[in-house]
Amino acid sequence: MLTTLKKDIHTAIAGLYDHRIDDGQLLISPTKKEFEGEYTFVVFPLVKAIKKKPEEIGQELGERIQAESNLVTGYNVVKGFLNLSLSKRYWLQTLSELTVKCGQAPIQNGKTLMVEFCSPNTNKPIHLGHIRNILLGWSMAQIGEANGYKVVKTQVVNDRGIAVCKSMLSWKESADGATPESQGIKGDHFVGKYYVAFEQLFQSEYKAWQSTEKGQAIYKSLSKDGDLEETFFKSYKNKYFNEHSKIGKRTKDMLLQWEAGDPETLALWKQLNDWVYEGFDKTFDALGIDFDVVNYESETYILGKEFVQQGLQDKIFYQKEDSSVWVDLEDAKMDQKLVLRSDGTAVYVTQDLGTAHMRYAKYKMDKLVYVVADEQDYHFKVLFEILKRLGEPYADNLYHLSYGMVDLPTGKMKSREGTVVDADELIEEVISEARNASQERGGLEGLTDAERTDVFRKIGMAALKYFIIKVNPKKRMTFDPKESVDMQGQTGPYIQNAYVRIRSILRRVSERPDYDLNNYKQELQEIEKELIVLLTSYEAMLGEAMNKYDPSLVANYCYALAKAYHRFYHDCRILNAEQEETRGFRLALSELVAERLSAAMKLLGIEMPEYM
RNA sequence: GGUCUCAUAGCUCAACUGGAUAGAGCAGCUGCCUUCUAAGCAGCAGGUUCCAGGUUCGAGUCCUGGUGGGAUCACCA
Numbered sequence: 284m285l286t287t288l289k290k291d292i293h294t295a296i297a298g299l300y301d302h303r304i305d306d307g308q309l310l311i312s313p314t315k316k317e318f319e320g321e322y323t324f325v326v327f328p329l330v331k332a333i334k335k336k337p338e339e340i341g342q343e344l345g346e347r348i349q350a351e352s353n354l355v356t357g358y359n360v361v362k363g364f365l366n367l368s369l370s371k372r373y374w375l376q377t378l379s380e381l382t383v384k385c386g387q388a389p390i391q392n393g394k395t396l397m398v399e400f401c402s403p404n405t406n407k408p409i410h411l412g413h414i415r416n417i418l419l420g421w422s423m424a425q426i427g428e429a430n431g432y433k434v435v436k437t438q439v440v441n442d443r444g445i446a447v448c449k450s451m452l453s454w455k456e457s458a459d460g461a462t463p464e465s466q467g468i469k470g471d472h473f474v475g476k477y478y479v480a481f482e483q484l485f486q487s488e489y490k491a492w493q494s495t496e497k498g499q500a501i502y503k504s505l506s507k508d509g510d511l512e513e514t515f516f517k518s519y520k521n522k523y524f525n526e527h528s529k530i531g532k533r534t535k536d537m538l539l540q541w542e543a544g545d546p547e548t549l550a551l552w553k554q555l556n557d558w559v560y561e562g563f564d565k566t567f568d569a570l571g572i573d574f575d576v577v578n579y580e581s582e583t584y585i586l587g588k589e590f591v592q593q594g595l596q597d598k599i600f601y602q603k604e605d606s607s608v609w610v611d612l613e614d615a616k617m618d619q620k621l622v623l624r625s626d627g628t629a630v631y632v633t634q635d636l637g638t639a640h641m642r643y644a645k646y647k648m649d650k651l652v653y654v655v656a657d658e659q660d661y662h663f664k665v666l667f668e669i670l671k672r673l674g675e676p677y678a679d680n681l682y683h684l685s686y687g688m689v690d691l692p693t694g695k696m697k698s699r700e701g702t703v704v705d706a707d708e709l710i711e712e713v714i715s716e717a718r719n720a721s722q723e724r725g726g727l728e729g730l731t732d733a734e735r736t737d738v739f740r741k742i743g744m745a746a747l748k749y750f751i752i753k754v755n756p757k758k759r760m761t762f763d764p765k766e767s768v769d770m771q772g773q774t775g776p777y778i779q780n781a782y783v784r785i786r787s788i789l790r791r792v793s794e795r796p797d798y799d800l801n802n803y804k805q806e807l808q809e810i811e812k813e814l815i816v817l818l819t820s821y822e823a824m825l826g827e828a829m830n831k832y833d834p835s836l837v838a839n840y841c842y843a844l845a846k847a848y849h850r851f852y853h854d855c856r857i858l859n860a861e862q863e864e865t866r867g868f869r870l871a872l873s874e875l876v877a878e879r880l881s882a883a884m885k886l887l888g889i890e891m892p893e894y895m
Numbered sequence: 896g897g898u899c900u901c902a903u904a905g906c907u908c909a910a911c912u913g914g915a916u917a918g919a920g921c922a923g924c925u926g927c928c929u930u931c932u933a934a935g936c937a938g939c940a941g942g943u944u945c946c947a948g949g950u951u952c953g954a955g956u957c958c959u960g961g962u963g964g965g966a967u968c969a970c971c972a
Contacts, residue, residue: 312911325914327952337952363952364915404972444972521971580972607970616898617968624970631972660899661967687901688965695965726932742934754908759901759965766907770934772920773908780934788931820911827911839909842919853936895934 284354284377285311285819288369291352292324295344298351300333313816319359320366321812327363337363374807374815375800381818382871385878392431395646398424400654401438401574405559406450406478408471409566411689411696411704411762412656418752418888419686420654421572422834425886427650430829435646437576439583439638442556448537450474451551452530453481463558469707471562474555482699485530489516489523497527569710571744571888578638584629586637590673591623599672615668617661622669635666636673643677650680652832657685657757684832687759689751704762714743716768717776727894741892743768745775745884752887753838773842775889778880781845782891784852785877789870791858798867805865810851814872817844821879834887841883848876 289309296302310328314320326340333340338360345358345365357368400420403413420436427434441447454477463473492498493516506515516523524531540548567573591608594600600610600622608623622633629637642648653663663683671678689696696703718739721727727735750767754760770776821840828836857873860866881891 310911310914312914315915317916323915327914330952362915441972446972521969584972605970618898621970626970628970630970634972656966657900658966662972664899685900690965692906720934724932724934750907757900758908761907763907766921769921772934774920774934776934777920780932784932784935791931823911831912835909836911839919842909846919849935850937852931856931858931895932 284373284380288322288352288354288367288373291348291354292344295347295351296329299343299347300329302329302332304328313820314366318361318364318366320357320368321816322367322369324365324367325363326365330363341365369812371803371807374812375803377815377819378868378872378875379800381815381875385875389429390431391433394432394649395435396424396427396432397435397437397642397646397648397651398427398654399437399439399652402441402655403438403563404441404446405471405556406446406474407698408469408475408562409706411706411709414570414706414709414747415686415689415751415760416654416656417570417572418748419684419756419834420652421888422752422837422886423652423654423684423832425888426825426828426834426837429825429882429886432650435576435648436574437578437642438574439578439580442579443541443552443581443584445534445538446478447552447556448534448541449481450478451548451555452534452537453477453484454555455551463561469562469565470558470560471566472705472707473562474559481530485524485528488528488530489520492523492527566706566710569707569744571890580634583638583641584634586641587629587633587635588623588637590636590640591633594622594669594673597673599669610669610672612665612668617665617668620665620669631662632666632669635662636669639666639670639677639681640675643675648677648680650682651677652682652684654684654686657687659683660685682832684756686756690759690761692761692763704764709747709764709767710744712764713747713768714740717743717746717770720770721895730894738892738895741890742770742776742779742895745779745889746770747775748887748889749775749778749838752834753842755835756833775884776895777849778841778845778884779889779891779895781848781852782877782880782884783893783895785848785873786893788857788873789877792870796863796867796870798864800868800871803864803868805862805868808851808855810847810854811869811872813847814844814851814876817847818875818879821883828886837883837886841880841887844876844880844883848873848880 289311292309292311293303296304310325311322312325314323324344326337326344329340330337341360341363345360345367348367349355349358354370354373355367356370359366398420400423401413401417403409409417424434424436454474457480458477461473463470466473468476493502493512501519502512502515505519506512525535537548541552591600594610595602595608600608602608603625605625606627607621607625610620610622612618612620620632621630622636624630639651642651655663660683663685667678667681667683670681691702691704693702721735721739721742727738730738746768750769751760751762753773817840824836824840828834851872855869857869858866860869884891
């Protein structure tokens with residue numbers, strides 16, 4: 284219906300001025316509340332071509348459209364804004380079109396979208412930062428599906444390397460055979476404990492070394508003047524680990540054994556990782572997410588080396604005397620970048636090159652989205668540039684969905700200071716907060732315990748997820764645990780509540796009222812029109828969320844729709860409306876809102892309860 | 896220091912790609928539950944959109960230059 288309106292505007296412009304504009308330039312938006320009308324056409328863009336005053340064009344156009352289009356019943360012009368009032372026929376027709384469309388599954392576009400997200404390390408449990416990542420990745424996958432893509436959700440687990448060896452060594456030397464079962468701890472937390480223990484041990488070793496003769500000698504010879512001892516040793520940490528530390532030496536030995544395929548080391552590695560995955564799976568379950576394909580870095584870290592040969596041949600890469608391989612990206616305003624170490628092993632970019640290639644060979648995806656924090660912006664710029672130079676056919680279809688870090692009101696999350704917010708704890712907390720709030724409120728008397736638990740879970744998770752996903756991804760956000768469990772105002776539960784109210788009404792309807800949309804005699808309320816406008820904009824919003832890779836648009840849409848519905852609910856009687864046909868109309872409208880709310884929230888990974 | 900990025904009400908966030916008088920929520924203050932769920936609705940108050948210029952019918956949004964926060968510049972991943 285909206286497209287018909289646009290067509291009418293086109294016709295009027297063509298008829299009056301013999302001028303055509305393309306659809307993209309035809310700017311039509313919902314009218315601001317202060318003005319009369321429902322849709323506004325901005326005439327300024329026409330001024331140049333037509334060479335008349337904006338007001339004049341507005342008047343002429345308005346008159347013409349009102350005369351010619353049976354959708355427009357009135358107009359007014361303010362400055363260069365032409366506000367149109369639409370006919371009852373428009374609203375009713377739109378509503379019935381929406382009703383028809385609502386039940387239909389999204390049309391497939393035959394394209395494949397791959398989303399990489401989450402990608403944890405196996406030495407630490409999932410934390411708040413991962414949650415933002417996971418919610419973004421999951422939502423993008425859902426939004427992709429809603430836009431007709433076949434979607435492949437994937438993650439690369441960082442299951443190898445020096446960091447993993449740290450927890451392995453720590454467990455081996457101090458656990459005395461303890462297991463998650465014997466300690467009654469979730470597997471990922473169990474392993475994480477040994478990683479922390481390693482770091483503590485290493486720190487105390489390092490601290491002691493700093494005051495030895497050797498440590499002091501190094502400080503004196505290497506520090507620049509003015510460098511405090513503390514600052515110097517902070518930056519020397521990696522070097523110490525690699526060159527002087529005893530525990531560091533043992534860790535590196537373990538990595539060598541791992542790489543050599545030593546059976547005992549591999550068995551230990553596998554055991555610890557299995558524990559971690561068991562723990563991760565529980566967290567993923569609680570978050571309501573899953574993956575289609577899981578890659579492990581222990582498998583992908585060897586990939587990408589064939590590119591080095593090819594790149595050398597094509598003179599895209601060059602080799603230094605020590606046989607390390609580099610790429611020069613300075614003409615693209617980047618640096619010289621290492622792609623292969625002098626010992627012939629791969630680095631981070633090499634792996635990513637290889638993984639991208641492998642994925643394309645396997646899935647032929649039309650789009651690949653990497654959900655990774657913005658601290659890696661530069662890495663992805665480099666990665667994409669290299670793939671382009673190598674002539675990879677998919678190089679232009681890659682996107683780095685870069686998101687800002689999550690801060691706490693007290694500042695940054697730092698694992699060393701123990702300020703990292705653990706995902707499992709957080710989930711438990713929001714759910715119990717939902718339970719408290721609900722019990723204070725009452726009203727779930729008819730439900731079984733299991734049903735009630737399910738409601739609390741849905742409400743708590745909605746509060747948490749909505750709080751995070753409503754923020755524009757590229758912005759750094761502040762996570763206040765107190766606010767994250769809020770259930771009033773712009774929150775997940777507020778939106779759920781609108782849905783629950785509708786479901787509650789629908790449960791009371793025994794017989795659908797008899798009414799005919801084509802023959803509806805009642806006047807429409809402003810708020811009813813507003814709801815229809817919002818429902819109409821759903822599709823455009825979906826497309827925009829996809830194009831901009833921004834799930835927060837969906838979140839904001841849900842809030843706007845729920846807010847409008849709450850007002851409608853307050854202002855208009857639905858079940859006991861004055862007229863039978865009003866009852867029918869409002870029920871249909873409500874049902875449509877419920878379906879849209881539920882569908883849109885599902886895109887964010889948020890479930891709707893039937894009661895609350 | 897180079898590069899990238901962000902800055903909007905006391906706090907957390909919006910603003911339809913350059914459009915009307917910059918909007919919501921929280922916190923504060925007022926009202927509204929014997930009528931479909933008050934996790935709601937209505938109202939009050941709160942702003943030099945970091946600063947200074949520029950572009951034009953029109954700038955929170957674009958360009959230039961500052962200021963302040965963050966990230967990144969490893970033969971770590």
